[in-house]
Amino acid sequence: MEAFLVSTGIVALAEMGDKTQLLALLLAARFRKPWPIVLGxxxxxxxxxALAGAVGAWVTHMLGETALRWILGGSFIAMAIWMLIPDKLDDDDAPKSSHFGVFGTTVIAFFLAEMGDKTQIATVMLAARFVGDYVWVVAGTTLGMMLANAPVVWLGDKLVKRVPIKRVHGISAAIFLVLGAVMIAGW
Structure with a gap:
């Protein structure tokens, strides 16, 4: 249960103001069909x-415990720094009209936007940290993404204007920094 709760919380915080959250807002404004967007x-x-979690689990088995501890600790600290850099959605990332429909366009755009994103990297690190809890990590990170993105699809601009993104990023960075220090210390 710890893997699930930690994964949910970390990813929900990391997703605030992230480019995929901006993409969710853009998709909602463009298509105005929340259910296919949320399902996508x-x-x-x-x-x-699931793929990121598999990579994290694989990395765990390939590296020794000491090396993994230092890599994960350093990765969490790097994630803390990355959290302080605001994301922007490039014009190239904006979904174009397609024959895939709202659902298909959302799946493709979101999957591609998530590649190499903070939350995907966090999923790899969490799966490596919580060895044997792969399913709980993936379920938690997915729930965290949905908690951060589904309200944006339904409430859109109203919600984004009320949430102090800089404060959320600062809190997220502090959490990642503490996790990195705890990991390196071996607690």
């Missing part, structure tokens, strides 16, 4: 995070 986000996230 869920589908893309579960596939992407």
């Amino acid at each position: 986000i869920f589908t893309a996230t579960i596939v992407n995070h």
Whole structure:
């Protein structure tokens, strides 16, 4: 249960103001069909995070415990720094009209936008940290993504204007920094 709760919380915080959250807002404004967008986000996230979790589990088995501890600790600290850099959605990332429909466009755009993203990297690190809890990590990171993105699809601009993104990023960075220090210390 710890893997699930930690994964949910970390990814929900990391996703605030992230480019995929901006993409969710853009998709909602463009298509105005929340259910296919939310289902598309869920589908893309579960596939992407399942793959990321598998990479994290594989890395765990390939490296020794000491090396893994230092790599994960350093990765969490790097994630803390990365959290302080605001994301922007490039014009190239904006979904174009396609023959895939709202659901298909959302799945493709979200899956591609999530590649190499903070939350995908966090999923790899969490799966490496919580050895044997792969399913709980993927379920938690997916829930975290949905908690951060589904309200944006339904409430859009109103919600984004009320959430102090800089404060959320600062809190997220502090959490990642503490996790990195705890990991390196071996607690």
